[in-house]
Amino acid sequence: MNVLLVFAHPERASFVGALLDTAQRALTAAGHNVVVSDLYADGFEAAAGAADFANRANPDYLNIGAEQAHAAEHAAFAPVLQREMERVAAADLVIFLFPMWWFSVPAILKGWIDRVFAYGVAYDFERTWNHGVYRGKRAMLAFTTGAPAAVFEPDGRSGDLERVLWPLHGGVLALCGFDVLRPFTAWAVPWIQAQGREQVLAAWSRRLHDLDRETPLFFHPLEDFGEDRRLKPDVEPGTPAQHRGPRKHLD
Amino acid sequence: MNVLLVFAHPERASFVGALLDTAQRALTAAGHNVVVSDLYADGFEAAAGAADFANRANPDYLNIGAEQAHAAEHAAFAPVLQREMERVAAADLVIFLFPMWWFSVPAILKGWIDRVFAYGVAYDFERTWNHGVYRGKRAMLAFTTGAPAAVFEPDGRSGDLERVLWPLHGGVLALCGFDVLRPFTAWAVPWIQAQGREQVLAAWSRRLHDLDRETPLFFHPLEDFGEDRRLKPDVEPGTPAQHRGPRKHLD
Numbered sequence: 001m002n003v004l005l006v007f008a009h010p011e012r013a014s015f016v017g018a019l020l021d022t023a024q025r026a027l028t029a030a031g032h033n034v035v036v037s038d039l040y041a042d043g044f045e046a047a048a049g050a051a052d053f054a055n056r057a058n059p060d061y062l063n064i065g066a067e068q069a070h071a072a073e074h075a076a077f078a079p080v081l082q083r084e085m086e087r088v089a090a091a092d093l094v095i096f097l098f099p100m101w102w103f104s105v106p107a108i109l110k111g112w113i114d115r116v117f118a119y120g121v122a123y124d125f126e127r128t129w130n131h132g133v134y135r136g137k138r139a140m141l142a143f144t145t146g147a148p149a150a151v152f153e154p155d156g157r158s159g160d161l162e163r164v165l166w167p168l169h170g171g172v173l174a175l176c177g178f179d180v181l182r183p184f185t186a187w188a189v190p191w192i193q194a195q196g197r198e199q200v201l202a203a204w205s206r207r208l209h210d211l212d213r214e215t216p217l218f219f220h221p222l223e224d225f226g227e228d229r230r231l232k233p234d235v236e237p238g239t240p241a242q243h244r245g246p247r248k249h250l251d
Numbered sequence: 252m253n254v255l256l257v258f259a260h261p262e263r264a265s266f267v268g269a270l271l272d273t274a275q276r277a278l279t280a281a282g283h284n285v286v287v288s289d290l291y292a293d294g295f296e297a298a299a300g301a302a303d304f305a306n307r308a309n310p311d312y313l314n315i316g317a318e319q320a321h322a323a324e325h326a327a328f329a330p331v332l333q334r335e336m337e338r339v340a341a342a343d344l345v346i347f348l349f350p351m352w353w354f355s356v357p358a359i360l361k362g363w364i365d366r367v368f369a370y371g372v373a374y375d376f377e378r379t380w381n382h383g384v385y386r387g388k389r390a391m392l393a394f395t396t397g398a399p400a401a402v403f404e405p406d407g408r409s410g411d412l413e414r415v416l417w418p419l420h421g422g423v424l425a426l427c428g429f430d431v432l433r434p435f436t437a438w439a440v441p442w443i444q445a446q447g448r449e450q451v452l453a454a455w456s457r458r459l460h461d462l463d464r465e466t467p468l469f470f471h472p473l474e475d476f477g478e479d480r481r482l483k484p485d486v487e488p489g490t491p492a493q494h495r496g497p498r499k500h501l502d
Contacts, residue, residue, distance in 0.1 A: 010300045011313040039298075046297035046358040047290075049261045062262040064352075065397065065441070101315075103422025104355060107297040107365050111358030129408075146316065148480070155482040157380075157473070159421055159492025162500040163414050169500070170410055171354030182501065190316070217500045222408070229399070231406040240499045241410025248491045249413040249420070249468045250433065 003027050004091035005036045008098040008109035012041070015144050015189040015197070019097050022201045023142070026208040035087055039108045044080070046111025052078050052118075065119045072120025084116040093211070094139045094178070100146075103164050113172055122176045130221040132177020138216065139173045140181035141165065142204070144189040161185075162240040170219060170241055179216035254278050255342035256287045259349040259360035263292070266395050266440040266448070270348050273452045274393070277459040286338055290359045295331070297362025303329050303369075316370045323371025335367040344462070345390045345429070351397075354415050364423055373427045381472040383428020389467065390424045391432035392416065393455070395440040412436075413491040421470060421492055430467035 005023055009016040020036070027034050037044075045051065048064050054077070056062075057070035071077045077085065088094060098105050105113075117123070127133050145152075152161035162169075165183060173180045184207055186192075186200045220242065224235045237243050256274055260267040271287070278285050288295075296302065299315050305328070307313075308321035322328045328336065339345060349356050356364075368374070378384050396403075403412035413420075416434060424431045435458055437443075437451045471493065475486045488494050 010298070010315065013312060014314075040300065044298075046362055047261070047295075048352075048357065049291065061264060063265075064261065101299075101365050102361070102368070103418035104361065106299065107358045107362030110353070110355065110361045111297055114352050114358050117353070150480045153481055154494050154496065154498060155488060156493070157471075157476050157480045159417055159490065160494060160498065160501075162498055163492045164418055164422065165500075166410055167354035167415055167418060171415065220408075225408050229401045229408045230404055237406060238499060239410065241414045242407070243405050243411060245405070247405060247411065247413055248489060249416075250411075 001092040002033045002035070002090050004087050004094045005034060006039070006094065006096045006109065006112060007036055008039045008096070008106050008112070010040045012038075014099070015186060015192075016097050016099055018197070018201055019142055019144070019184075019186065019204055022204050023095060023097070023208060026205045030209065035091070037084060037087060037112070039112060042080070044108055044112060045115075046108045048111065048114045052081060052115055054078065064114075068118035069120040069124070072118060077118070077121075081115055081118070084112065085118070085121050088116065088122070088134070088137075092137055094137065095142055096139070097142045098144075100143045103158070105168065117172065117176060127177070128175050128222070129177065129219065130223075132175065135177035135179075137178050138181055138211075139178035140183060140211075141168060142184040142186075144186045146188065146190055148188045149185070160240065166239075166241040169217065170239065174217075174219040180219070181211065181214050181216055252343040253284045253286070253341050255338050255345045256285060257290065257345065257347045257360065257363060258287055259290045259347070259357050259363070261291045263289075265350070266437060266443075267348050267350055269448070269452055270393055270395070270435075270437065270455055273455050274346060274348070274459060277456045281460065286342070288335060288338060288363075290363055293331070295359055295363060296366075297359045299362065299365045303332060303366055305329065315365075319369035320371040320375070323369060328369070328372075332366055332369070335363065336369070336372050339367065339373070339385070339388075343388055345388065346393055347390070348393045349395075351394045354409070356419065368423065368427060378428070379426050379473070380428065380470065381474075383426065386428035386430075388429050389432055389462075390429035391434060391462075392419060393435040393437075395437045397439065397441055399439045400436070411491065417490070417492040420468065421490065425468075425470040431470070432462065432465050432467055 007020045053067050053071050098109050151158040154160040169180050218238050226232050258271045304318050304322050349360050402409040405411040420431050469489050477483050
């Protein structure tokens with residue numbers, strides 16, 4: 001199968017770099033075709049803007065979504081975006097490797113998402129979630145943290161990891177139709193010793209070897225929602241972000 | 252009071268630009284001192300990297316956190332970062348104005364967070380949450396969406412807005428010690444007509460006028476957690492991200 005590794009760390013010799021090395025080795029050894037997008041090495045521009053488009057629907061007013069739709073129709077994306085879009089299109093599996101910064105991806109990877117998962121390419125109003133463009137493909141997050149696992153337990157100081165990851169798991173990957181695999185997390189890497197490091201990398205290698213047998217995370221199909229875009233009354237909320245309880249912040 | 256408006260939209264004439272105009276006008280009229288960081292106009296670099304530092308603790312290996320700590324100690328941040336850090340330090344209130352892209356901030360604003368909220372400046376191991384560097388300051392998100400409000404209801408298609416915002420509200424702002432005000436959301440702006448637009452901007456202006464009387468969102472003080480970094484048994488989880496129920500994705 002074709003695997004795209006999107007690598008977003010400024011230091012190739014980092015722990016995330018070791019996750020990348022391990023993934024390249026393990027996947028290649030298993031006979032897969034591996035392509036790496038090394039965002040820092042490529043000097044990938046993070047900020048979506050006018051330079052994303054070879055020509056414009058409206059040169060006087062920059063509406064990114066509208067220009068993405070136009071560019072998708074007229075093959076008018078900047079070459080670097082076209083290349084990344086083709087890599088995603090060719091991939092059966094996309095793995096994002098990054099350090100968790102501020103409960104999310106580094107800006108350079110957010111920029112890859114903003115610019116490569118363009119309207120008209122990765123989604124449009126007719127193609128989202130289980131009807132998404134990338135259905136049939138799988139995706140997963142592989143990341144390091146500075147903090148230990150306990151802080152991301154449901155009652156941990158940082159909040160439940162599965163809720164922290166919802167904007168990425170749900171809002172990006174599942175929304176584009178990917179089957180989302182459980183994340184791989186290397187915890188508290190600044191404090192890990194050589195032996196611990198080898199153990200994590202070995203676990204990562206084993207994980208990659210068995211990915212085929214994994215069941216993806218659950219997201220509600222669009223058919224679970226009514227015309228009002230809310231879960232039908234008889235559907236039990238089944239994700240980390242959907243619920244019927246009271247709100248804590250916004251009621 | 253001093254207000255910092257961090258504006259992250261590539262089109263100054265956008266709806267977010269109108270939110271910025273309204274905020275400048277309303278806050279200035281109320282006698283406040285307003286400073287704007289216009290990230291696109293400034294060509295703000297989003298990707299944290301070697302250029303963030305005038306000199307390095309370790310020129311051979313780029314650990315962003317370690318270099319931030321070093322730069323904080325030796326006043327060695329790049330001038331643009333130093334300027335933004337000083338703006339935050341001087342602000343009583345920071346408002347982030349942006350279009351919601353992929354359930355989060357645009358990459359250029361994530362980059363501002365990655366680079367300006369540096370270790371040793373905006374937080375360190377001794378100074379987080381209610382002991383955070385920015386305690387006494389307030390912060391809020393003001394953003395537009397393409398989707399209508401219903402999709403971000405607790406049982407909506409995109410998941411509960413307060414859970415979607417947790418990485419920003421909790422993981423960035425509250426973690427740095429800010430008192431976090433409720434967000435201001437301009438819903439479904441691509442489909443809004445001129446009259447609707449004026450109504451939203453008027454509501455935004457009224458909101459700004461009354462900010463002083465608002466109660467910030469609740470986040471657990473560090474004293475609510477045990478040595479294991481999890482909520483003490485007698486503390487009821489009170490945020491959108493902390494709970495004791497079963498997990499949906501990661502159990």
